[in-house]
Amino acid sequence: xKRLLACLCCLALLGVSLPAxxxxxxxxxxxIVTPPEKxxxxxxxxxxxxxxxxxxxxxxxxxxxxxxxxxxxxxVTPNGSCPVNCVYGGKSAMxxxxxTLRGNTEPYAVASTERxxxxxxxxxxxxxxxSSVTYGASSEKESMVDFLAARHGAVCxxxxxxxxxxxxxxxxGKSYVRRFERLLASEDCPQAVDAFICQLxxxxxxxxxxxxxxxxxxxxxxxxxxxxxxxxAMEYIVALARERWNCPVVFYTNCWxxxxxxxxxxxxxxxxxEKWGVTEIDLFRDEAFNNLTPEQYALYMADEIHPxxxxxxxxxxxxxxxxxxxxxxxxxxx
Numbered sequence: 657x658k659r660l661l662a663c664l665c666c667l668a669l670l671g672v673s674l675p676a677x678x679x680x681x682x683x684x685x686x687x688i689v690t691p692p693e694k695x696x697x698x699x700x701x702x703x704x705x706x707x708x709x710x711x712x713x714x715x716x717x718x719x720x721x722x723x724x725x726x727x728x729x730x731x732v733t734p735n736g737s738c739p740v741n742c743v744y745g746g747k748s749a750m751x752x753x754x755x756t757l758r759g760n761t762e763p764y765a766v767a768s769t770e771r772x773x774x775x776x777x778x779x780x781x782x783x784x785x786x787s788s789v790t791y792g793a794s795s796e797k798e799s800m801v802d803f804l805a806a807r808h809g810a811v812c813x814x815x816x817x818x819x820x821x822x823x824x825x826x827x828x829g830k831s832y833v834r835r836f837e838r839l840l841a842s843e844d845c846p847q848a849v850d851a852f853i854c855q856l857x858x859x860x861x862x863x864x865x866x867x868x869x870x871x872x873x874x875x876x877x878x879x880x881x882x883x884x885x886x887x888x889a890m891e892y893i894v895a896l897a898r899e900r901w902n903c904p905v906v907f908y909t910n911c912w913x914x915x916x917x918x919x920x921x922x923x924x925x926x927x928x929x930e931k932w933g934v935t936e937i938d939l940f941r942d943e944a945f946n947n948l949t950p951e952q953y954a955l956y957m958a959d960e961i962h963p964x965x966x967x968x969x970x971x972x973x974x975x976x977x978x979x980x981x982x983x984x985x986x987x988x989x990x
Contacts, residue, residue, distance in 0.1 A: 681714035683745030686723070691751060699758045703729050703740055710742050710749060734794060734959065759795075759955045759964025766798045769806045769969065776984045777808035777977070781846050785836055785893070786855030788818035789910060794958035795965045800973045804980075807973070813846060815839050821859045822889040823866050832857065833883045836893055840900055851935075851983055852897040853906040853976075856918075856925055858961055860886045864917045870927040887924045894932050904983050908937035908976070912946040913960045937979050939972065 693707035705727055712720040723744045730739040732755050741748045762768060784790050784801045791814070792799035805812040817830050824831035832854070839845055860867070868885025875881075878895035882888035894905050907925055910918070922940055929936050939945055948956065948971075956967030963972060 681716045681718065683712045683747050684715050685713045686725070686742060686744060686747050686749035687711045687713060688742065688749050688751055689721075692753075695751075695753045697753060697755050698761060699755055701755075703727060703753060705742075708742075708751070710744065712745055712747070734962075757794075757958055757964050759958070759966035761965075764965035764969055765796070766802045766806045766965075769803055771809060772807055775808040775810075776981050777804070777810045779809060779811070780850040780980070780984060781811040781813075781848065782851050782853060782980070783813045783839075783846065783849050784815065784853045784855075785832055785839075786816045787820045787832075787857050787859055788816070789858070789962060790814065790855045791816035791818055792965075792968070793818045794962035795968055798965055798968065799963075800968045800976050803969045803973050804976060808977070811846075813839075813844075813849075816855075819859060820857070821862070821886070822857050822893070823860055823863065823868075823886045824883045824889055825866070826884065831883075831889070833889050833892060836896060840896065846901075849901050849903050851904045851906055851980060852901065853908065854890075854893060856907055856909045856921055858910055858913075858915070858918065860921065861915055861917050864920070867920065867924060870924055870931060873931050886921065887928070890925070890928055891932070894928070894934060898932075904935060905932065906935040906937060906979060906983075909940040910961060911939040911957075911963075911972075912941075935979060935983065937975055939975065945971075945975070 687710065688708070689711050690707060690709035692705050694704050709722050710725050712723045714720065725742040725744045728741040728743060730741070732738045736754050736756060738753050738755055740751045740753055742751060782804070790799055790801060791797065792802065801812045801814045804810055815835055817835065820830045820832060820835070822832045824833035828834065866885055868882055868887040870887050871880065871891060876895065878892050878899065881892040881895070883892050897903065897905050907929070909922055909925070918940065922938065925936060928934055956963055956971045958964050
């Protein structure tokens with residue numbers, strides 16, 4: 657080793673240049689040539705890159721095929737998509753995979769729900785008005801509305817648009833109020849219904865200064881209600897439903913969540929129910945109903961607001977069945 661170093665020093669003194677060590681060309685980008693064999697997973701499963709081929713494009717425009725990437729799995733979004741970053745040579749390429757919550761798997765689907773024989777709700781017609789919770793935004797578009805129809809043979813109309821509010825300030829075309837008006841004016845509107853069921857929308861929590869108030873007991877004219885407020889919209893909707901169908905009206909709440917302003921909305925619903933004789937399905941304040949184990953909650957809820965299929969079918973649906981059966985057995989007086 658000493659002799660080699662001495663030789664190198666001599667060459668340097670003599671002005672002889674040494675050959676430069678060739679540097680690897682820089683990686684400028686990665687290209688996913690073949691996606692992984694598996695892109696859909698059930699909650700709890702681990703990403704498997706089997707079958708995935710990622711090529712690296714170098715600065716000299718050469719391509720290195722099937723480079724050994726490392727993988728960084730991101731957070732699952734509310735719609736179930738999840739980014740996976742494939743990393744090599746300081747560059748990354750993104751592959752999207754999808755996760756299905758355990759509570760949304762096929763055993764909990766509407767298609768897997770058995771029909772009850774001799775249900776007192778069979779053939780009844782129900783109209784549901786709501787937003788994402790009524791729609792089933794985190795449960796493959798299946799909510800208690802769809803399970804009620806499948807299990808009991810009821811005719812259920814689901815008028816639901818995610819992100820919409822009860823209150824209808826000027827220019828708001830997708831509010832509960834405006835969509836209900838359009839439903840009543842449409843050719844598809846049922847001529848008679850056994851109950852009208854409305855969601856106490858969590859979206860109105862965005863504007864607590866717009867809650868308004870329930871009017872005096874003698875105010876019944878639908879045109880007297882300020883639909884730009886949450887409570888005014890609720891009274892207007894009740895008045896419209898009674899005018900059109902003279903049917904029982906039901907309002908339902910979300911299950912418990914850490915949103916104090918929602919309790920204010922429920923207290924307004926209490927006043928509405930007393931004034932108009934509205935039936936309340938109060939899931940928020942029912943301690944026994946909300947007394948779930950962490951495992952049950954993870955199965956039943958996609959997030960703080962939205963249930964999974966399992967949550968709708970096995971947790972929420974029995975409360976709707978109980979309320980609607982009571983109305984059917986009591987002659988469904990409005």
